[in-house]
Amino acid sequence: MTRLTASTAGHRAVPRVKPVRRPWRLLFAALVLPVLIASLLGGLLRAGVAVPLPAGAAWAGHAVMAHAALMMAGFFGTLIALERAVALKWPPAYAGPVASAGGALLILAGHAEAGRLAMLGAALLFCVASAMILRRQRAAHTALLLVAAVAWAVGSGLQAWRPESAAPLPWWFAFLLLTIAAERLEMTRLTRRHPAALPAFVAIVGTLLAGAAANGVFFGAALVGLALWLFAFDIARHTVRSSGLPRYMAICLLSGYGWLAVGGVTWIAWSLGMPSRDAALHALGLGFVFSMVMGHAPVILPALARVKLRFGPWFYLPLAALHGTLAWRLVAGWGDTASRAQGALGNALAIALFFLTVLGAIAAWRFTSASRS
Incomplete structure (x- = not known):
């Protein structure tokens, strides 16, 4: 550990x-x-x-x-x-x-x-x-x-x-995507960056913003381009061969980039009239964004909230649950509303499991620290 x-x-x-x-x-x-x-x-x-709610819950x-x-x-x-x-x-x-x-x-x-x-x-x-x-x-x-x-x-x-x-949807996604991409761009400075990396990145960002304005095929194409750029240049492709927390973070990142590419392809399909709206939105919002959350939370949370936690292999459980239930939602749920609902419930449970895992890791640190003192 x-x-x-x-x-x-x-x-x-x-x-x-x-x-x-x-x-x-x-x-x-x-x-x-x-x-x-x-x-x-x-x-x-x-x-x-079918979520049980109290009567009169207008919220x-x-x-x-x-x-x-x-x-x-x-x-x-x-x-x-x-x-x-x-x-x-x-x-x-x-x-x-x-x-x-x-x-x-x-x-x-x-x-x-x-x-x-x-x-x-x-x-x-x-x-x-x-x-x-x-x-x-x-x-x-x-x-x-x-x-x-x-x-x-x-x-x-x-x-x-x-x-x-x-119309706000692609702009909100651009906000989250570019915030994450900026952090990953900063990290590429730790490796020898290819001369074409930054110009390609600027072109992808420009296409993403133009696509957000048009809310169409260009936005999806930019998502695929950003995923390919991250696969090619992100430091996670090196740290995935390490162990412990760095390996876990790298797996979260690389799996998220895969969902980013899926989101781009399904966004293009949605723009062309195919019934892939749910797949496009949740491949991005759940597959990509929440993979980034799961990867970075063990680092950001201690810095912000003044808490310590003990990292261990149990962090992989909510990550695997998220990917598995999302795959079920997108594949089995394509045209089948019952399977889509099952996948959505699994997604929510995976997120809840992650937060419980974090709380458990904080409690584990405090218990271990108290037992040593």
């Missing part, structure tokens, strides 16, 4: 940031956890899973209608904005994650217009914070972080303007 702290990062260099203080941790936990749970329940209901209907906004802007937007605020050490930056989580809660409470405006305000504050990061450190990856922030703002602006439209 590998003991993991904020300074033990495997193949990812974690900056020494000031952890979030306890009152802030409690506040963000109180804001974010209900958003995540409501988003997961909304996704299950959309997929046809459930709002969760169904706003599932994408809750998950991508309300949950992931809050977490990423919180990490950016901690790194920036600029107190007003904390207003961004509060606004994004608060906006999600307003939507669940039935105040959709106010919630959408709060989310837009959060995205604009995030743009300011990202611009400040770029000003402090001028580099390709920090410039890309600002581009990702603008993509979030565009998606949230479209949501506020045309709430019933699917």
Whole structure:
């Protein structure tokens, strides 16, 4: 087993940031956890899973209608904005994650217009914070972080303007994809980067943004291109041959890149009129994004929350469960609503298993530490 702290990062260099203080941790936990749970329940209901709910739970209907906004802007937007605020050490930056989580809660409470405006305000504050990061450190990856922030703002602006439209979806995905890609671009500096790598990356990002504006074939093609670029140049292709936490992180990353390619192909098919919407959205949102979460959480969480956890092979269980249930959802669920619902339920259980695994790893560290003292 590998003991993991904020300074033990495997193949990812974690900056020494000031952890979030306890009152802030409690506040963000109180804001974010209900958003995540409501988003997961909304996704299950959309997929046809019979979720037992108390009578008169109007928030459930709002969760169904706003599932994408809750998950991508309300949950992931809050977490990423919180990490950016901690790194920036600029107190007003904390207003961004509060606004994004608060906006999600307003939507669940039935105040959709106010919630959408709060989310837009959060995205604009995030743009300011990202611009400040770029000003402090001028580099390709920090410039890309600002581009990702603008993509979030565009998606949230479209949501506020045309709430019933699917137009925000590619912009929100671009926000998450480019945020992750910026971190991976930074990591390529640890290896000898091919001269064509950066120009190819810039071309892919340009195609992705153009495709987000058009919401069509170009967006899917850019997803496939980004997956191929990551397979070719990411440091994970080397660290997967190591052991312990670095190997686990590399497997999470490489498997996520596979789902990114699947998402690109199915997005192209969806754009051409095939019934692959569910496959396109969830290959990206679950297969790619949550694989990144599972890979990076054992490193980011200790740095932000001032906790220590014990890494072990049990971390592979929720990862395998996620991939297995997602494959069932996309393959068996193609045209079969019952199988799709089964896969969706399995996806939610895999995510819940991951969070239980993290809590168990924290408890294991505390128990081992106490027994040694």
